[in-house]
Amino acid sequence: MNCPDCGHERTRVIDTESSDDGSSVRRRRECQRCSFRFTTYERPEWDSLQVKKRDGAIEPFDRAKLRAGIDRAVEKRDVPETTVTELVEEIEATIQARDTRIVSSTFVGELVSEQLRDVDKVAYIRFVSVYKAFSEPEEFLRELDAVLDAELDNFEPAAPDDDPPNS
Structure with a gap:
């Protein structure tokens, strides 16, 4: 000193x-x-959030990097800028609320996946294909099938018309 x-x-x-x-x-x-x-x-150097990567490296949480990943997933989709901002804030708040200052990149990726699945299915598939590093078309197809199955489970058929069609 x-x-x-x-x-x-x-x-x-x-x-x-x-x-x-x-x-x-x-x-x-x-x-x-x-x-x-x-x-x-x-004082401990890591007063702020840290992210532990898959290779074991630890780096500071980067809000801009989180935003960039979500922006890439929603690119050319009808997702408002305000929605993306809300997603980033929600994910960061969830991470901040944890008792630990170090979170895994896997945990962050799962949070983003969950949020994107509710916002835009195509953006979700884009994000997950990169996040999970799909290397085979079958992996992509399995995830797509899971999304489509969930859509069908939530599908409600339209109520039949009371009046029969005129012939």
């Missing part, structure tokens, strides 16, 4: 104390050259 007064590289810790809530450590330091005393605070 460099001295903020003279810039000397050598300082020593005089006193160390934890904060009341245990979230940081307060250290009193003294410069070994000019005897200037100052205070530093240590």
Whole structure:
């Protein structure tokens, strides 16, 4: 730690104390050259959300990256900009509400998939095909069949007309 007064590289810790809530450590330091005393605070570096990738790498949560993935899925679809913004906010809020500061990229992908499935089926298929890295047409077809089956389960036939057609 460099001295903020003279810039000397050598300082020593005089006193160390934890904060009341245990979230940081307060250290009193003294410069070994000019005897200037100052205070530093240590806090965990990952106060913000982190995403653990499939390869094990951990990177900061990037709202813009989330938005870009959803934008690619809804490209040329009739999905309003406000809907995409709401999706991003909802997904981020769900992640923030968790007790942990590190979430898996798989968890984020599942959240996006669930939300897109309700918004636009084609966007959902686009997103899932990339997210799940479909390598065979059969994988794509299985997911498409699942979406179509769900659509048929929710299909309600129109009520028959009370008046018979005139012949």
